[in-house]
Every structure is written in structure tokens, then in C-alpha cells.
Amino acid sequence: MFENDLLRISLAALSLAASVIYLAFVSGPPSPMRAGLKTLTIGVLAFLPLTYAGVPGTHVTGLAVLSLALALSALGDLLLALKNQERFFVWGLASFLLAHVAFLATFVPYT
Numbered sequence: 001m002f003e004n005d006l007l008r009i010s011l012a013a014l015s016l017a018a019s020v021i022y023l024a025f026v027s028g029p030p031s032p033m034r035a036g037l038k039t040l041t042i043g044v045l046a047f048l049p050l051t052y053a054g055v056p057g058t059h060v061t062g063l064a065v066l067s068l069a070l071a072l073s074a075l076g077d078l079l080l081a082l083k084n085q086e087r088f089f090v091w092g093l094a095s096f097l098l099a100h101v102a103f104l105a106t107f108v109p110y111t
Helices: 002-022 032-047 060-081 085-110
Strands: none
Touching (some): 002 032, 032 060, 060 085
């Protein structure tokens, strides 16, 4: 169990570090570094729900859909951070739409 806790803390720390570093690039022009950092902030969190797969009482399907939602959010961030906005804008919006559908599928059963 401790190994998973260390992994979870590491993923959260990597996300936080990428977020803080991204602040230095946020007002600059689009660049591969800026797009990568923006994607990394959420992208690493996509693995976090999967670390709970073996915990008693958890639903593996829900964890997988939550991971998918976070991954789609990261993809949307990447697509919207690329230089060629005209080409990727609709794809970025579609990625965020699918992410929100996945979030709904994950959390609505608990309401």
C-alpha cells in the first residue's frame, strides 16, 4: 500500500511542478515547451485513478472512465495549445466534450 501512496504523491507532485513551471510560459507565444507543460499538468493525473484499482470497494470501470476523462482533458489542452489553432480548435473542443461526458458517466451514479 505504501508503494501506491508514494506513486500517488509523485504523480501529484509532478503535476504541481509542471503547473508552476507552466506559469513562466503562460503569457508567451505558443511553443512546444508551453504545449507540453500544459498537457503534462493534467496528463500525469490521468494515471492517478488507476492506482486505486486494487483497493476493496472501488469500481475498476469507474476508475478507468475517470482516467479516460482526465486523458481526454489533457488531449484537449494539447490541441488548444498548438500553434495552428484553425486546424486543431474543433478537435480540442471535441476532446473536452468527450472528457465531460466521461466525467458525467463517472460521477452521476453517485448523485
